[in-house]
Amino acid sequence: MCGIVGAVSTRNIVPVLVQGLQRLEYRGYDSCGVAVYDQGLRRARSTSRVAELLTQVHREAIEGTTGIAHTRWATHGAPAVHNAHPHFSHGPGTAAADRAGRVALVHNGIIENHDELRASLKAKGYHFASQTDTEVICHLVDSLYEGDLFEAVKSAVKRLHGAYAIAVFCxxxxxxxxxxxxxxPLILGVGKEGGENFLASDAMALAGVTDQIVYLEEGDVVDMQLGKYWVEDRSHKPVTRAVKTVQAHSGAAELGPYRHYMQKEIFEQPRAIADTLEGVQSIVPELFGDGAYSVFKEIDSVLILACGTSYYSGCTAKYWLEGIAKIPTQVEIASEYRYRESVPNPRTLVVTISQSGETADTLAALRHARELGMEHTLTVCNVGTSAMVRECKLAYITRAGAEIGVASTKAFTTQLAGLFLLTLALAQVKGRITESQEAAHLKAMRHLPAALTAVLALEPQIIGWAEQFAGKENALFLGRGLHYPIALEGALKLKEITYIHAEAYAAGELKHGPLALVTSQMPVVTVAPNDTLLEKLKSNMQEVRARGGVLYVLADADTRIESEDGIHVIRMPEHYGPLSPLLHVVPLQLLAYHTACARGTDVDKPRNLAKSVTVE
Structure with a gap:
């Protein structure tokens, strides 16, 4: 989602600012901009890609030693140049169209009381050139400025209701x-040369510039100057925040032989799973952090909080946690959980799942759960330095590596691996798994990279399916039991990057309404592992065929489901028991990817979506 980069230096900092934006492009955005001090305020803004912004910067010879830059994902106001950040203040007596202002500001988040503040500032004579809540903050800082920017910002944030990360210069x-x-999120990067310092919303933006990172905490305000900086907390008392060495990886990873990052990341899954499981020689609670054994011993239920793809990984984990560890498990959409009356249980293990560790809704849901007295918290997350990891007592860090494509693939399967390990650890502590069962599960997990490699070899067959899907506008996905969440994830992938309307159902629900949608023009994708629900699923498939529906079936080798008129079958290399979801989701990822390629959509940056959703 929105990205921030800021800098104070003795050199022309514009190349660093723009490069930082390029490294944040994977998060998703619909406009971008940069502003610098050059005998006043100068800026360039664009609703195209950062590459076009760079062309504009060169054309207009924009240079400066102090500056801020931003990628915006539209919330308030359409994706248009006048709504793009950075915003300049237009005080009393200044024409709204005047490019020169006094204060320049960029902002991530949403200000809930922007209407009230806008009315007050208009009454003071401020002119608004955009529909954004961000411009309100810019004018507010300007209205409070009396020669000390740090004091003006501290006064301004006291009046803001909502979420924000801001960078401002005057x-x-x-x-x-x-x-x-x-x-x-907002971080400070301590420069290595010339006393320069940096701000960013993500350490990745500063990869190659500095690895000395200060993670600002909730309510912090930072004053960054040449050769020095200081931080005050929410009560405006000076504080010292630790400087950590962070090896952030550039978002501009090499594509190699792949057409898109999504394809590359699908094929990286065997390696990602192997890395995530590296060092797991046995199942011990300490895989999740010090003190995990005592926490696991005390809890009697699990509450999973997540959004989007991470929510579907949690839905899959519910089957494992209840089926293997015998622990009652509830899975909640994070954005809904904190807005309803729930019944807290202090003996619940609250598990958050997030690829970025900065998902605003999930962080808010975690804090809500803690406010209700549920202090046993654990996260499964791909970023060890994220807010989610810092705010949870326990953590399992997946090692998917940087995921550039907006549609999550390897982050999802590594989350499943981490959640399966959690299931085994809880089952062990609760005495609900034997040593031989534990050993068998571990053996199956170690074989996952090889099993995934075999599934990826099905790509040519899936391309054949994709060519047929490319002309469709609707699709159904069916699964039962453990594979129903995988059907949900498959439908999500298809609609995210192909813009085909896709829905997923538990197959037994077909006759309770969705069957009315089935025609010869409605492809029906069916996840058909050889499990205890197979015969029930076959009956559901016959219901589709009887209405003229065309089936696309991912079947295990021994399911005795054959290709015939109206039934297209791809055989999975092997049945994988409880871990089968990790294998069955991969063909669905490939189906979405190749269908998107056939339709000519922007695979890695689908419209209207962002990689890291840091606003509510």
């Missing part, structure tokens, strides 16, 4: 950038 104080955060 033409009257060159070589000074002020940042603040509440509900959205």
């Amino acid at each position: 033409k009257d104080e060159p070589l000074r950038v002020v940042g603040a955060r509440a509900g959205s």
Whole structure:
């Protein structure tokens, strides 16, 4: 989602700012911009890609030693240049169209009381050139400025309701950038040369620039100048935040032989799973952190909080946790959980799942659960330095590596691997698994990279399916039991990147309504492992065929489901028991990918979507 980069230096900092934006492009955006101090405020903004912004910067010879930059995912106001960040203040007596202002500001998040603040600022004579809540903050800082930007920002944030990470500079104080955060991530990068310092919403933006990172905490305000910086907490008391060495990887990873990052990341899954399981020689609670044994011993239920693809990994884990560990498990959409009355249980293990570890809804749901008295918290997350990891007592860090494509693939399967390990650890502590069962599960997990490699070899057959799907506008996905969440994930992938309307159902629900949709023009994708529900699933498939529906079936080798008129079958290399979801989801990822290629959509950056959703 929205990305921030800011800098104070003795060199022209524009190339660093733009490069930082390029490294954040994977998060998703619909406009971008950069502003610098150059005997006043100058900026360039674009609703195209960062590459076009760079062309504009060169054309207009924009240079400066102090600056801020931003990628925006539209919330308030359409994706248009006048709504793009950075915003300039237009105080009383200044024409709204005047490019020169006093204060420049970028912002991630949403300000809930922007209407009230806008009305107050208009009454003071401020002119608004955009529909954004961000411009309100810019004018507010300007209205409070009395020669000290740090003090003006501290006064301004006291009046903001909502979530924000901001970076601000003022033409009257060159070589000074002020940042603040509440509900959205912001980091400080301590430069290695010339006393330069940086702000960013993600350490990845500073990869190759500095590895010395300060993670600002909730309510912090930071004053960044040449050769120095200081931080005050939410009560405006000076604090010292630890400087950590962080080896962030550039988002501009090499594509190699692949057409898109999504395809590359699908094929990286064997390696990602192997890396995620590296060092797991046996099942011990300490895989999840110090003190995990005592926590696991005490809890009597699990609450999973997540959004999107991570939510579907949690839905899959519910089957494992209840079926293997025999622990009652509830899975909640994070954005809904904190807005309803629920019954808290202090003996619940609250598990959050997030690829980025910065998902705003999931962080808010975690904090809500803790406010209700549920202090046993654990996260399964791909970013060890994220807010989610810092705020949970226990964690399992997946090692998927940087995921650039907006549609998650390897992050999903590594989450499943981490959640299966959690299931085994809880089952062990609760005495609900034998040593031989544990050994068998571990053996199956170690074989996953090889099993996934065999599934990826099915790509040519899936391309054949994709050519038939490319002309469709609707699709159904069916699964039963453990594979129903995989059907949901398959439908999500298809609609995310192909824009085909796709829905998923538990197959037994067909006759309770969805069967009315089935015609010869409605492809029906069916996940058909050889499990205890197979015969029930075959009956559901016959219901589809009787209505003229065309089936596309992912079947295990021994299911005795054959290709015939109206039934297209791809055989999976082997049946994989409880871990079968990790294998069956891969053909669905490939189906979505190749269908998107056939339709000519922007695979890695689908419209209207963002990689890291850091606003509510």
